[in-house]
Amino acid sequence: MKSKILVLLGIGLFVACSTPEKQGATKSKGWQPEMDQPSELASIMRVLHDEATERKGTLEAGEMAVANSQLIFKMITAKPTEPHMVGPAFEPHAQAFIASYGQLNTAEDVQGQIEAHNNLVKSCVACHMNFCQGPIPRIEKLYVQ
Numbered sequence: 001m002k003s004k005i006l007v008l009l010g011i012g013l014f015v016a017c018s019t020p021e022k023q024g025a026t027k028s029k030g031w032q033p034e035m036d037q038p039s040e041l042a043s044i045m046r047v048l049h050d051e052a053t054e055r056k057g058t059l060e061a062g063e064m065a066v067a068n069s070q071l072i073f074k075m076i077t078a079k080p081t082e083p084h085m086v087g088p089a090f091e092p093h094a095q096a097f098i099a100s101y102g103q104l105n106t107a108e109d110v111q112g113q114i115e116a117h118n119n120l121v122k123s124c125v126a127c128h129m130n131f132c133q134g135p136i137p138r139i140e141k142l143y144v145q
Contacts, residue, residue, distance in 0.1 A: 041078040041085070044071045045135075052121070052142045055104075059114050059144050067104035072097065085131045093127035114144045 038046065048071060055065040076094045080086050100123045103116035121142045128136050 039079050039081040041075065041080045044075055044078055047071055049135075049138070049142070052117070055117060056142055056144055059110060059117060062110055064107075064110055065104065065113055065117070067101060069101075072101050081132075087131075089130055090127070093123065093130070097123045097127065118143055 048069060051067075051069055055067065058065040075097070076091055097120065100116060100120040103119065104113055107113040107116050121139060124139045124142075125136055128134075128139060
């Protein structure tokens with residue numbers, strides 16, 4: 001009797017393990033984890049970081065760079081990731097950033113643009129020291145030596 005039960009359990013286990021699962025029942029093709037979307041301010045800063053990375057490469061190649069982003073003016077009113085990430089000190093930092101950004105276009109030569117670019121990076125670091133320290137190591141890689 002015990003051997004019959006063991007045989008039936010063995011057959012049942014074999015059938016259960018070899019039966020293919022229905023695809024839609026437990027997992028779907030192309031599943032993507034649900035992730036938070038970046039805030040408006042974070043999105044702007046990511047675009048500006050990408051622009052600064054390109055500008056750094058251009059300046060290191062000894063060429064003049066073009067700086068014409070209109071996103072810089074949206075920084076002041078953009079919604080941050082967390083409300084505490086902006087405050088009374090944020091707007092002066094943003095204004096300093098905008099002023100440094102303007103110096104990129106008024107520089108007369110590559111060395112002048114490098115100085116303006118590095119001042120721009122300094123203004124980013126100064127602001128992030130007060131509000132969101134996480135990206136500082138990434139920002140500091142933007143300096144042109």
